[in-house]
Amino acid sequence: MTISMSTPDFLIERDRDRCIKCQVCVRQCANEAHFWDEEEQKVKANDALCVDCHRCVTYCPTHALTIRKYPLEFRENANWTASTIKAIYRQAETGGILLTGMGNDRPYPIFWDHLLLNASQVTNPSIDPLREPMELKTFLGRKPDQLKVEDGRLVEEIPPQLELEVPIMFSAMSYGSISLNAIKSLAAAAERVGIMYNTGEGGLHKDLYKYGKNTIVQVASGRFGVHPEYLQAGAAIEIKIGQGAKPGIGGHLPGEKVGLEVSQTRMIPEGTDAISPAPHHDIYSIEDLSQLIYSLKEATQYQKPVSVKIAAVHNIAAIASGIARAGADIIAIDGFRGGTGAAPLRTRDNVGIPIELALAAVDSRLREEGIRNQVSLVVGGSIRNSADVVKAIALGADAVYIATAALISLGCHLCQKCNTGKCNWGIATQNPQLVKRLNPEIGAERAANLIMAWEHEIKELLGGMGINAVESLRGNRLMLRGVGLSDRELNILGVLPAGE
Amino acid sequence: MKRVYAREEICGGCKLCEVHCAVAHSQYPNDIIKAFLKQKTKPIARILVEEGRPISFALQCRHCEDAPCTKACITGAMQKDPVTGIVANDETRCVGCWTCILVCPFGAIKRDESGHKVASKCDLCATVGGTPVCVQNCPNDALVFTDELWRR
Numbered sequence: 001m002t003i004s005m006s007t008p009d010f011l012i013e014r015d016r017d018r019c020i021k022c023q024v025c026v027r028q029c030a031n032e033a034h035f036w037d038e039e040e041q042k043v044k045a046n047d048a049l050c051v052d053c054h055r056c057v058t059y060c061p062t063h064a065l066t067i068r069k070y071p072l073e074f075r076e077n078a079n080w081t082a083s084t085i086k087a088i089y090r091q092a093e094t095g096g097i098l099l100t101g102m103g104n105d106r107p108y109p110i111f112w113d114h115l116l117l118n119a120s121q122v123t124n125p126s127i128d129p130l131r132e133p134m135e136l137k138t139f140l141g142r143k144p145d146q147l148k149v150e151d152g153r154l155v156e157e158i159p160p161q162l163e164l165e166v167p168i169m170f171s172a173m174s175y176g177s178i179s180l181n182a183i184k185s186l187a188a189a190a191e192r193v194g195i196m197y198n199t200g201e202g203g204l205h206k207d208l209y210k211y212g213k214n215t216i217v218q219v220a221s222g223r224f225g226v227h228p229e230y231l232q233a234g235a236a237i238e239i240k241i242g243q244g245a246k247p248g249i250g251g252h253l254p255g256e257k258v259g260l261e262v263s264q265t266r267m268i269p270e271g272t273d274a275i276s277p278a279p280h281h282d283i284y285s286i287e288d289l290s291q292l293i294y295s296l297k298e299a300t301q302y303q304k305p306v307s308v309k310i311a312a313v314h315n316i317a318a319i320a321s322g323i324a325r326a327g328a329d330i331i332a333i334d335g336f337r338g339g340t341g342a343a344p345l346r347t348r349d350n351v352g353i354p355i356e357l358a359l360a361a362v363d364s365r366l367r368e369e370g371i372r373n374q375v376s377l378v379v380g381g382s383i384r385n386s387a388d389v390v391k392a393i394a395l396g397a398d399a400v401y402i403a404t405a406a407l408i409s410l411g412c413h414l415c416q417k418c419n420t421g422k423c424n425w426g427i428a429t430q431n432p433q434l435v436k437r438l439n440p441e442i443g444a445e446r447a448a449n450l451i452m453a454w455e456h457e458i459k460e461l462l463g464g465m466g467i468n469a470v471e472s473l474r475g476n477r478l479m480l481r482g483v484g485l486s487d488r489e490l491n492i493l494g495v496l497p498a499g500e
Numbered sequence: 501m502k503r504v505y506a507r508e509e510i511c512g513g514c515k516l517c518e519v520h521c522a523v524a525h526s527q528y529p530n531d532i533i534k535a536f537l538k539q540k541t542k543p544i545a546r547i548l549v550e551e552g553r554p555i556s557f558a559l560q561c562r563h564c565e566d567a568p569c570t571k572a573c574i575t576g577a578m579q580k581d582p583v584t585g586i587v588a589n590d591e592t593r594c595v596g597c598w599t600c601i602l603v604c605p606f607g608a609i610k611r612d613e614s615g616h617k618v619a620s621k622c623d624l625c626a627t628v629g630g631t632p633v634c635v636q637n638c639p640n641d642a643l644v645f646t647d648e649l650w651r652r
């Protein structure tokens with residue numbers, strides 16, 4: 001095959017009146033899309049290599065660069081779109097599975113955008129969060145069925161809880177899938193704003209133990225980097241069953257990314273592929289899951305809440321009920337738009353269900369069964385802004401997980417090439433040349449700023465509704481109204497249509 | 501005295517410090533495009549990014565306490581200011597003999613042959629005042645301007 005039928009996705013435009021030939025773009029593009037032509041003394045570009053990550057655009061000191069969609073059109077066809085055709089060319093050339101990074105980018109309905117929030121008018125006063133106290137503190141974990149008080153004191157101990165200043169956490173991203181500098185940024189930001197970050201299945205690097213009280217340590221099917229100190233190191237433990245971007249499949253970290261430090265942290269030989277099996281081979285039922293939950297509790301003297309993370313799939317309500325009964329303290333549900341460092345394209349784009357529907361279904365089911373207090377619900381899978389957070393809490397979530405938004409705060413431009421290991425922003429890469437581009441001090445400040453900004457906005461929205469504690473919004477679906485939704489969808493979401 | 505310290509562990513080697521240094525010391529200090537496209541000779545940066553991937557760091561004159569270049573200078577053009585501590589080259593007196601280049605232990609002096617042949621080196625942006633432009637423009641905070649000895 002001497003001719004490739006693949007054509008560029010993007011076009012690099014350089015304004016020659018502005019280009020000063022500094023070659024900053026040449027040095028910044030790890031895809032080597034820009035190059036210096038010594039003979040002509042000009043910077044030139046190879047469009048086919050560009051992935052539209054905007055690194056060169058942001059760094060070009062004269063703003064000489066623009067990246068456009070490549071203008072080449074196929075004959076218009078609503079069925080056979082350019083991306084569909086190009087995918088076939090690629091597979092015809094390689095014979096392989098199509099891989100991608102980040103979350104589902106297909107135009108499925110986004111239910112958050114069909115839900116509207118309430119505000120107070122006349123009959124009840126709204127609250128100004130700048131003048132009056134507003135409580136966002138959140139405790140995650142099993143709540144007792146009833147509180148027994150004698151002589152003004154609690155008689156029974158409250159099960160272990162995770163304490164959050166804001167009902168937002170950074171969700172699982174492993175060392176290996178993202179760089180150590182990216183994790184350091186998130187860990188330090190979590191410490192600063194009083195929330196949690198999550199190790200993912202990559203183990204805990206030695207430099208990160210100091211962030212223990214803001215860490216959720218994950219135990220996934222590969223059991224990478226899991227040992228007693230690791231389990232003790234965090235504030236909570238999370239069993240990862242599934243991930244929204246690729247429900248039903250395990251993880252795969254290619255050997256090239258397993259350098260010395262990743263290998264030490266994961267406890268696997270350098271240069272070997274880190275393959276997490278699709279299922280946990282010791283969990284084939286809810287009873288098996290219960291055994292692992294209690295083994296982990298036993299290993300940590302019942303001092304830490306145990307979370308179970310699952311992908312949102314068809315039978316989610318029944319599965320969640322089983323997990324609650326198996327003894328989990330927190331259930332984390334990841335919707336079908338959740339991000340990933342690498343996933344098969346067809347799985348990412350076609351498997352799972354929207355988090356909004358999954359959350360509503362699970363919250364309703366647990367309430368009906370009278371076991372809602374036994375678990376906290378954390379949802380993730382494309383929470384894009386503070387309004388999504390508020391809507392999720394009104395639908396029944398105790399807190400949300402964010403990962404894509406957190407990475408965007410560090411500089412991610414959603415080019416979806418995390419799987420290539422050439423992340424120009426120093427995030428989804430282990431290449432030392434690229435990793436050092438992300439200064440963890442700057443990263444921590446940016447990620448912390450994001451959470452603080454959302455915190456202010458959440459308070460504004462709550463105040464507008466006349467609510468002064470996030471606790472009063474939790475599961476308060478009367479604060480939501482649906483627009484442009486079918487009766488059935490409204491029914492599942494448990495919200496009234498706007499106007500009713 | 502305040503000096504510029506490089507943080508090698510987070511320098512990405514973009515060389516934006518070089519670009520902005522060159523502009524600040526050109527005929528068009530406020531117009532980056534004109535500095536490079538209109539000025540007859542290519543503007544010269546007085547900071548130099550040393551690279552051996554993945555290591556890179558920006559280097560400029562250390563403004564040594566006991567600066568060898570000031571001693572070697574045959575015309576007295578290279579002087580250390582007793583008040584500010586800045587080692588500066590008086591280009592009206594410099595004859596371009598490059599003796600200073602030979603003795604600088606850091607290789608921080610460059611030849612400027614664009615006009616009157618002179619030695620070109622970092623002046624800590626003393627003429628601009630405030631924080632040197634390389635520090636101001638480093639996108640990753642990999643340059644620090646401080647009077648404490650910088651330690652990681």
Ligand code: SF4
Pocket residue numbers: 014018019020021022023024025026043059060061062063064065
């Ligand atoms: S970074 Fe901008 S000014 Fe510099 S060579 Fe590239 S396009 Fe030209």
Ligand code: SF4
Pocket residue numbers: 012028029030031032033034049050051052053054055056057067424
């Ligand atoms: S891949 Fe990124 S850095 Fe490279 S040319 Fe495209 S936008 Fe610029």
Ligand code: SF4
Pocket residue numbers: 053101102407411412413414415416417418419422423424425426427428
């Ligand atoms: S993490 Fe990096 S590679 Fe992945 S989408 Fe963001 S910018 Fe692209």
Ligand code: SF4
Pocket residue numbers: 510511512513514515516517518549556557558637638639640641642643
């Ligand atoms: S601007 Fe900063 S990151 Fe870029 S080469 Fe200079 S010191 Fe290094």
